[in-house]
Amino acid sequence: MKALAWHGTRDVRVDTVPDPTIEQPTDAIIRVTSSGICGSDLHLYEVLGAFIDAGDILGHEPMGIVEEVGSEVTHIAKGDRVVIPFNISCGHCFMCGTGLQSQCETTQTHEYGTGAALLGYTKLYGQVPGGQAEYLRVPQAQYGPIKVPEGPSDDRFVYLSDVLPTAWQAVEYAAVPDGGTLLVLGLGPIGEMACRVAQQRGVERVLAIDLVPDRLERARAHGVEAIHLEEHDDLPGYVRELTDGRGPDAVIDAVGMEAHGSPVGRLAQRITGLLPDAVAQRMMQTAGLDRLAALNLAIELVRRGGTISLSGVYGGAADPLPMLQLFDKQVQLRMGQANVRRWIDDLLPLVTGDDDPLGVEQFATHHVPLDDAPHAYEIFQKKEDGAFKILLRP
Secondary structure, eight states: OEEEEEEETTEEEEEEOOOOOOOSTTOEEEEEEEEEEOTTHHHHHHTOGGGOOTTOBOOSOEEEEEEEEOTTOOSOOTTOEEEOOSBOOOSSSHHHHTTOGGGOTTTOBTTTTBOSOBBTOTGGGTOBOOSSBSEEEETTTTTSOEEOOSSSOGGGTGGGGTHHHHHHHHHHHHOOOTTOEEEEEOOSHHHHHHHHHHHHTTOSEEEEEESOHHHHHHHHTTTOEEEETTSOTTHHHHHHHHTTTTOOSEEEEOSOTBOTTOHHHHHHHHHHHHSOHHHHHHHHHHSOOOBOHHHHHHHHHSOTTOEEEEOSOOOOSSOOOOHHHHHHHTOEEEEOSOOHHHHHHHHHHHHHSSSOTTOGGGTOSEEEEGGGHHHHHHHHHHTOTTOSOEEEEO
16 A cells, blocks of 8 residues: 655655455554654654654554554444544553543553554654554544444545544643633644534634734634734733733643744754754653743743643653743643543534534645645645645545
């Protein structure tokens, strides 16, 4: 089969590799029909190469048609249309039972002390072959796959793999009070969808900050008060003016470790990309490598006693934080990988009805054949050609 594989920093290629097979009775094989490129895939493209080997298959936002199931998989069958969550969870351990599927005890990567295994996402998370491929082996398929109906296009459902539950959890963790104000940092796919989810859930006022003009306009088109990052000399002061002098009740950081305006973190990330893997791994596991401009801005912006919800990915092990400011402002922090299956019952009615309240059918800007995936990564990373959300079609 054809699959998109990592070969080095900013070097991804479509390789021909063996077709996947059933390895465990809880496995399934799907023929992939759509697979998204995620902003966190760009971390592999740029930063996390120390934990990935040449030839590793990327991608963690797939959906497709079931081709084969293992003997212990009973809730799906050949021919079913399914979406595959990006995190691999068993559904029966303590963590899954508490709704923390991203911490699944069955699939945790003990070598690195990390949570549930993820599709296509480095040795840190199990080095499981990903879904930017023609076929995918799905571990823990007795629980993970989400069966969806025939009829609507893949665009209606594919975001159940990551974008929708990540945005939903970000808003849930933000805990905006009735009548309160939410501010979203970053209007990439997660930040934009978090704005839509917040509005759908009744948040009365949603503000957002970005610096890409088309992203700002996209948010303004559905009622978000979108602010350009670089158009105000005193951005925190301006936001406070908009929010009764206090700041928003909650801030979602949907940017993460590659934030604009963090030169020291940017340099550290570039250096890490040039080091031998063994050295780079130690550096990443012991040093602060994140560009913290977005998180520091969130801390500055949120009102005293407010909540910061982190959905942007951070990877540094010793990042410096302004603990005095966090403590003094009595800020609450909530964060983590999305617990995909926890939110599916809330999300399915929003994508299976006749209407499309979250606008998922028009969310992608590009639909690209798998053969063109290397170019798609390049334009997504450079924000060229209006690339906002790209779906690969194997």
